[in-house]
Amino acid sequence: MKLENDLIKQDELQLMIKIAHLHYQEGWLQRHISNELGLSAAKVSTLLNKALEKGFVEIRIRDPFAPLSELEERIRTEYGLTFVKVVPGPFPSNIALKSKLGLHAALFLQKIVRKENIVGITGGSTINGMVTADVFNTHIPVMVVPINGGVSQSDYHYTGNTHAEKLAKQLGGSYLQVPFPTFVSSPDTKSAVMKDKSAEVLLKQAGKADIMVLGIGTVCTSLLTLPHISREIEIKKLKDKGVVAEVGGHFLDKDGEFVQTDFMERLIGIEFEKIKQAPMVMAIAGGIKKSNAIHSALLSEVINALIIDDPTANRLINS
Template sequence: MKMKDERLIVKVAKLYYLEGWTQSQISKKVGLSRPIISKMIKEANENNIVEIYIKDETAHTVDLERILENEYGLNEVFVLAASDGNSELVRRNLGQVAATYLSKRLDDVNKIGISWGKSIHTLIEELRNQEKNHIHVTPLIGGMGQRYVHYHSNHLTFQLAEKLNTSSSYLYAPAIADTVELKNQLCETEDISKVLNEGRNVDIAVVGIGVPTKMNTMAELGYLSEQDILTLGDSGSIGDLNSNFFDIDGIEIDHPVNQRRIGLNLEDIKKIPEVIAIAEGVHKSGSLQVALKARYINTLFIDANTAEKLINSD
């Protein structure tokens, strides 16, 4: 290996493993394509530039997993140790573990539903390419927009289908329509109603958990204004799942954002056999706790700090 090449590989490995950068971020930083970055990370492992080991904090995290499983009747819980406040690294670690879990489930399912957001984007980015053409991928919410397109459900659906070398459907509609009338008109069209019905019949749904603040993915994508965030709080919203805003009892609130949403509602999601949620950050603990109590989720990936917050808040 040439010294110049080795130095670049070391730089890429440091950004990836120590700084928590994604392959996409590194690609932009060094001006190389993502496949080349992926190859460099692989070479770093093969040439012993990087030595991966697992710090054994199993006893603590297994205890947290067991408590959460018993407390909320969950099928599976995966708790990962925190990483010194580096939320990007925590999110990627959760995405890696969730991707490994999902890979093991693929032979047993035929239909996967995808919501939207950073956590799901990370999971799909970490998923390895494989041949699973018996699976069909469907978005669970509309996915059109101009900002942060890589977080939208249609883009994520396409990415997942590409990783699995399989088929997919798309919701050619925004997540939030401009008016209730437009939402109703769109949902009555054959194409959109068909995809929504596909979503209701998936075997596995992958969703994120949000809170009604400026940190919400919908706000970042331009779907929520400051006024929306203010009125959601006034209406009693504590969080959202698949952009369904709910109150402290897990009931969907009466709010214009909910009324204009194009996607599966909470009752639709509750009927899906397995709902996988990825949640990072203690700021989501209140929203997550309500969603768990309402039994909207049965497989959970979470960081240790948020797990402890959930347990100690009871």
């Protein structure tokens, strides 16, 4: 009797292995195996499950994106963020980099934005990649407003005003405009501008933003709208003060601490604390040259969500 039972078990084992071979290696469907071997579909399914349970079959999934997921989690944990998206390359050009970052930023924004939200936005070529990404497929009545001045003759397409208009049209919402540059020529000019009712109302709205969408600038990129001669002088002043990053017209040192500069007396925009108080602050930034600036901005604890490229993300973790 024992010998007979042993033979039955051996026959079932051989059948189990044969079915597993046909299904997992040859790619046969279960119904094909059932018809070919004259077994019920339930019997085939049972033997396949047994093969898995007993370890005769091992299924391994090679996830090519696993390293990126691990990288996202490391950055999220290290900097205390709620969301991180690491965008994989290749990036054949700086334009391609900003376009891909903008695409993923647009997809994230579409997930989190709600009707009647106020969306504050900055200027910058990376933000332009988001507002021109043709992926928004919903109508959301939002209000989009620049969080600082957005007038520039040389970089019109990259100003907060232009971005507010483009994003509002993509989402089907409305927008406001700040008819002044980010930095005016003197504190007296700022004082006069801030007394203007239109500027006061616009920036008050920006300060109430539910979502802030920010670029992260270096010392050099933050002053591109200034005349070349004065730009070089101002850059040196900022570097001497230890400035490495600019966020929303505000300057930060390598530790993410706010640096008081003469620009604060000339800034047409909302206060740094107002940015911090927004429920969601998402930053879009990339490029190895910006890694120190991004690190500084993240240390400031103003940012909740980050969209960044793979090489720069690795630099953040390994530096």
